[in-house]
Amino acid sequence: MEVEVLIVGGGPAGSAAATLLARRSHRVALVHPTLPAAAALAESIPPSATKLFAELGVLDAVRAAGFHKNRGNTVWWAGQPVRREAFAEDGSGFHVDRGTLEEVLVRQASSVGALVFDGMTARTATESDAGWIVRCEGNDGAVTEISAPWMLDATGRHGFQARKEGRQPDRSTTTLALVGRWRREGGWPDEAGHTLVESYADGWAWSVPLSDDVRCYTAMVDQRRADLEGSDVGSMLERELGKTEHIGATRVGATPDGEAWACPASLYSTPRLGRPGLLLLGDAGSFIDPLSSFGVKKALSSGWLAGVVAHTALIDPGMSESAASFFDAREREVYRSYRAVSAPFFEAAAEAHGTTYWSERAASAHEASGPADPSGAGDPDHMGGHEVPADDVRRAFETIRQRDRLDAVPGATLRVFERPGIDGYRVVIQDHLASDQFPEGMRYVRNVDLRHIVQIAPQHADVPDGWTAYNGVAAPVTLPDYLTALSTAFAAGFLRHADR
Numbered sequence: 001m002e003v004e005v006l007i008v009g010g011g012p013a014g015s016a017a018a019t020l021l022a023r024r025s026h027r028v029a030l031v032h033p034t035l036p037a038a039a040a041l042a043e044s045i046p047p048s049a050t051k052l053f054a055e056l057g058v059l060d061a062v063r064a065a066g067f068h069k070n071r072g073n074t075v076w077w078a079g080q081p082v083r084r085e086a087f088a089e090d091g092s093g094f095h096v097d098r099g100t101l102e103e104v105l106v107r108q109a110s111s112v113g114a115l116v117f118d119g120m121t122a123r124t125a126t127e128s129d130a131g132w133i134v135r136c137e138g139n140d141g142a143v144t145e146i147s148a149p150w151m152l153d154a155t156g157r158h159g160f161q162a163r164k165e166g167r168q169p170d171r172s173t174t175t176l177a178l179v180g181r182w183r184r185e186g187g188w189p190d191e192a193g194h195t196l197v198e199s200y201a202d203g204w205a206w207s208v209p210l211s212d213d214v215r216c217y218t219a220m221v222d223q224r225r226a227d228l229e230g231s232d233v234g235s236m237l238e239r240e241l242g243k244t245e246h247i248g249a250t251r252v253g254a255t256p257d258g259e260a261w262a263c264p265a266s267l268y269s270t271p272r273l274g275r276p277g278l279l280l281l282g283d284a285g286s287f288i289d290p291l292s293s294f295g296v297k298k299a300l301s302s303g304w305l306a307g308v309v310a311h312t313a314l315i316d317p318g319m320s321e322s323a324a325s326f327f328d329a330r331e332r333e334v335y336r337s338y339r340a341v342s343a344p345f346f347e348a349a350a351e352a353h354g355t356t357y358w359s360e361r362a363a364s365a366h367e368a369s370g371p372a373d374p375s376g377a378g379d380p381d382h383m384g385g386h387e388v389p390a391d392d393v394r395r396a397f398e399t400i401r402q403r404d405r406l407d408a409v410p411g412a413t414l415r416v417f418e419r420p421g422i423d424g425y426r427v428v429i430q431d432h433l434a435s436d437q438f439p440e441g442m443r444y445v446r447n448v449d450l451r452h453i454v455q456i457a458p459q460h461a462d463v464p465d466g467w468t469a470y471n472g473v474a475a476p477v478t479l480p481d482y483l484t485a486l487s488t489a490f491a492a493g494f495l496r497h498a499d500r
């Protein structure tokens with residue numbers, strides 16, 4: 001069997017890539033084994049992931065699956081007073097059973113034309129100048145060979161190809177997740193659809209509601225120090241939850257629902273996540289701390305970008321190298337930025353609890369945070385671009401509003417340079433604007449092309465005139481979006497007022 005793209009693994013990353021590529025009429029194979037034990041995990045998905053589900057065209061199917069609504073977080077962290085964060089009424093996320101989510105996403109990929117090899121596991125991969133030949137084995141022992149110029153490794157922690165590409169564990173923070181479900185007939189009191197999170201001296205615990213009656217409880221302990229010998233997982237989990245001040249006690253009146261089990265949750269990353277012919281997606285390439293609740297979102301956006309990169313390379317082979325490098329830079333930056341976000345939480349816990357569990361994690365997160373990628377390729381939410389601080393944009397907007405005439409002229413240090421960016425579903429080399437104030441560079445704000453803005457704004461004294469002129473040369477945008485982009489251009493130093 002020969003396809004254009006072979007995707008190994010049908011989790012959120014693999015199925016997102018398969019859906020995007022199949023929708024663009026590529027011949028794509030998705031190898032999807034029988035669900036592993038980790039499929040029983042309960043996971044909280046934040047509201048911000050909804051945008052990605054919608055972009056992939058799977059939001060209706062995810063909603064139809066009837067997952068419990070994720071309405072917010074209740075957090076007891078580092079001995080601080082409880083923090084309750086409620087999501088907006090119309091902006092809830094999902095609490096999912098990971099296996100069910102995977103099935104929903106794989107079915108969606110199949111419904112738009114991806115060739116799904118159900119019950120199959122990839123066993124060996126051979127690379128040549130022509131691409132890959134992958135030997136897959138079914139549950140019944142039947143063997144199928146699939147060849148493709150592009151292979152996307154989306155096998156999560158298993159790391160089918162990623163381990164051969166130099167994937168590195170973060171040895172200072174080995175983590176074991178102890179997981180169990182509890183059922184409370186008649187429902188939990190005060191059930192608000194919140195994820196509960198609590199740090200304690202030897203780890204942290206969290207609880208995810210899967211329905212009105214069932215909650216999944218997890219304790220994250222140090223694998224090296226966990227007292228594994230002679231202890232069953234259920235007793236270990238009970239002991240850890242007993243160390244918490246709040247979460248353990250929420251199980252009053254509830255009974256265990258099935259056996260407790262354990263799975264590894266240590267961090268790792270790979271030095272190079274993409275090269276022509278191979279992309280390492282989602283958890284296959286790097287694993288961030290589940291504390292963030294962003295693993296699924298990270299995997300979906302990684303799958304989306306991998307789809308864009310493979311699509312680009314297939315329709316324009318000359319772009320393969322640039323597109324794969326763009327993927328690599330962005331994915332490394334995503335990992336770095338999530339590690340940076342987690343560092344202050346670990347530092348606060350280290351200070352409050354004073355244990356090596358936390359001091360080691362704080363030091364490791366701090367070290368992995370490093371400086372941001374100046375190319376701007378890695379911003380996780382904005383698909384390629386750092387942002388001008390919102391306060392600067394607001395100030396620029398106020399100045400524009402108070403003036404009789406715009407009197408715009410190009411900024412003194414405005415310059416244009418080329419780098420890969422995303423245009424629709426393609427990686428393209430595009431002009432970006434930069435200045436001494438904003439050296440990272442950018443091209444679009446709210447789909448408004450800044451290159452046109454810096455040419456048009458100096459020719460028009462009034463903002464509405466400039467807006468009308470802009471809509472005459474580029475895809476029309478709303479006045480508020482034009483104003484935001486114009487204010488951003490001033491805030492970034494791409495434009496200035498002539499008398500300033």
Ligand SMILES: Cc1cc2nc3c(=O)[nH]c(=O)nc-3n(C[C@H](O)[C@H](O)[C@H](O)COP(=O)(O)OP(=O)(O)OC[C@H]3O[C@@H](n4cnc5c(N)ncnc54)[C@H](O)[C@@H]3O)c2cc1C
Pocket residue numbers: 008009010011012013014031032033034035036041042043044045098102120121122123154155156157158159160177218263264265281282283284290293294295296297299
């Ligand atoms: C304890 C724990 C709690 C977590 N909690 C959360 C949470 O609350 N919220 C959140 O967003 N994230 C959470 N995560 C992270 C989240 O599970 C992952 O980030 C996400 O599932 C990654 O998606 P993926 O598609 O990259 O990989 P996976 O979901 O791991 O999918 C990989 C797929 O590849 C398949 N596969 C493996 N080997 C092969 C092979 N040889 N051939 C073919 N297929 C193969 C697997 O069966 C699986 O279907 C948690 C993780 C852990 C460990």
